[in-house]
Amino acid sequence: MPETNIEKFKKGREALNEIVLRYGGRNIKRFFTIDTQVYQEGAIPKKYKELLGLVSSLVLRCDDCIKYHIIQCKGEGVNDNELEEALAIGLVVGGSITIPHLRRALQAWDELKDIE
Amino acid sequence: MPETNIEKFKKGREALNEIVLRYGGRNIKRFFTIDTQVYQEGAIPKKYKELLGLVSSLVLRCDDCIKYHIIQCKGEGVNDNELEEALAIGLVVGGSITIPHLRRALQAWDELKDIE
Amino acid sequence: MPETNIEKFKKGREALNEIVLRYGGRNIKRFFTIDTQVYQEGAIPKKYKELLGLVSSLVLRCDDCIKYHIIQCKGEGVNDNELEEALAIGLVVGGSITIPHLRRALQAWDELKDIE
Amino acid sequence: MPETNIEKFKKGREALNEIVLRYGGRNIKRFFTIDTQVYQEGAIPKKYKELLGLVSSLVLRCDDCIKYHIIQCKGEGVNDNELEEALAIGLVVGGSITIPHLRRALQAWDELKDIE
Amino acid sequence: MPETNIEKFKKGREALNEIVLRYGGRNIKRFFTIDTQVYQEGAIPKKYKELLGLVSSLVLRCDDCIKYHIIQCKGEGVNDNELEEALAIGLVVGGSITIPHLRRALQAWDELKDIE
Amino acid sequence: MPETNIEKFKKGREALNEIVLRYGGRNIKRFFTIDTQVYQEGAIPKKYKELLGLVSSLVLRCDDCIKYHIIQCKGEGVNDNELEEALAIGLVVGGSITIPHLRRALQAWDELKDIE
DSSP states (O other), rough: OOOOOHHHHHHHHHHHHHHHHEEEEEEHHHHHHHHHHSSSSSOOHHHHHHHHHHHHHHTTOOOHHHHHHHHHHTTTOOOHHHHHHHHHHHHHHHOGGHHHHHHHEEEEEHHHHHHE | OOHHHHHHHHHHHHHHHHHHHHHHOOHHHHHHHHHHHHHHSSSSOOHHHHHHHHHHHHHHHHHHHHHHHHHHHHHOOOOHHHHHHHHHHHHHHHHHGHHHHHHHHHHHHHHHHHHH | OOOOOHHHHHHHHHHHHHHHHOOHHHHHHHHHHHHTTTSSSSSSSSHHHHHHHHHHHHHHOHHHHHHHHHHHHTTTTTOOHHHHHHHHHHHHHOOGGGHHHHHHHHHHHHHHHOOO | OOHHHHHHHHHHHHHHHHHHHHHHHHHHHHHHHHHHHHTSSSSSSSHHOOOOOOHHHHHHHHHHHHOOOOOOHTTTTTOOOHHHHHHHHHHHOGGGGHHHHHHHHHHHHHHHHHHH | OOOOOOHHHHHHHHHHHHHHHHHOOOHHHHHHHHHHTTTEEEEEEEOHHHHHHHHHHHTTTOOHHHHHHHHHHOOOOOOOOHHHHHHHHHHHHHOGHHHHHHHHHHHHHHHHHHHH | OOOOOOHHHHHHHHHHHHHHHOOHHHHHHHHHHHHHHHHHSSSSOHHHHHHHHHHHHHTOOOOOOOOHHHHHHHHTTTOOHHHHHHHHHHHHHOOOGGGGHEEEEHHHHHHHHHHH
């Protein structure tokens, strides 16, 4: 079975993270730790934290970050309606300049369905 | 009783919205309608939609938008822990450049407590 | 005759728009409608509206949006001098960080000439 | 007659520009020259260049830049409809995060009418 | 002797930092620690780290962050020429949209001289 | 010997710069001149100017600009520790949204070592 785009994305991300950890000192490593911690289950359920990460990434227009949170959202059981409502907020807040990223967000979401 | 900062903020906002509606044509008015619609109760509860609006506003660093969503979050029953966790995500995603806005977000949150 | 980059861009955009419309609810669809309306002929001629869209896209640094408006500008009869002057404003407002996008904007403009 | 907000804005801007020129070296001075040049009458009429500056400033959310171009637009004879259409493009491209700036843009525009 | 703008800025900052620490949990506190650590003397001298913070703040257009690093730069012995060269890089990278912030940066720098 | 990514990047950049110069008028050309001038040796050594360019590019999240300054930093003798400390400042200022660019920055830095 050929490798999916999602699998390629994950592998590429891991390979580059290795380079970051090789060069990164204490501050960069600590930052990565906090970056993991803030999305853990807490007063806000993990599912909504991933949606917060997704919408932040959409309004700041970072495709890699969007794709990562799309995958996480799927894993946390976000459904189509929830995703659509979150992306609609991002689109309104961030404007039409986010549309190319919105397209790729939904493309990744759609690919995740085929993998199921 | 003297007017609070929050009350001043609301009045100033309304006064300026009147100017926008006076000059705004069909497209601007439609945009304002959608901007209200996306935060309505739906598959995602209104509370989390306001948090999505808040964190988006924090990473994009808009004080007025942050203050508006802080007030809305209070109205939707967001508690201290939920607010802190949402702001922590915004801080990590958006970086130290968001800190002055984070300070003012928590200042507004604190003022809302005195009003209660 | 092989497919040009411009044709590939248009097809890819259409394919992804279909995915957006499949998942998108009422708010996202309304947003897309307004996004079309604001560029229609009005008090400001369509040609200048496309230049407004182009320069906004340049200062916000969105390659897809730039390419789309470059194609629209060509269709509205924008000439080399007008394009250069508009891009110069975008470059000055947005700074050297826009240069990679300016390069790709002019590359797309150049490709459109070969198609004529 | 008391000083208007617009007059205060202009004086404050001039006072600070003097400080910039006192400290600024050759590169900063050259940048300021280009910044003036790009808005001169050319293949694109000055009026539309000011609208390009205005919309760029709106999507990048800089109140001082917006106010400056609002004043320039008035001077170039931009009318209410043209202004509204340009701002609508900025609002759609830049999203609801631009609304506080849109409000202040129209407030400044409104103040300019009282001065007439 | 009346309080200077710089002193007011420092006091206001401290007062708000107290609010942040009152509400902030472990992740926010850790972030503040890293934010202090990255500017410490190291392979890059502290002086240049403050200039890195200053130019980053200029291109991202955050007045509070700019003012903070301007004060730090003064404390690290940055001279007029060094400051001007660093700001010129920020101006070119970030474009004319940074000019209002550049003005306020130099105004703060100028005020620091009067305090000496 | 096959062409490296770095060589491809340089060639692509030159090819597109030719297109810019073909269409670019006086203002665009002057801008390019200033863009070269601000990084010249001065009160701030060239090495630190390149680091200022790099960190600005990281917080503004422009991969092409980052890659360009990474190459320049290597040429100016920046070592691993200096690079890491500069990137850590960029990461903290700009937040986790810069991580995908940080990864690619270090990937380019790593490739430059293989070329040596």
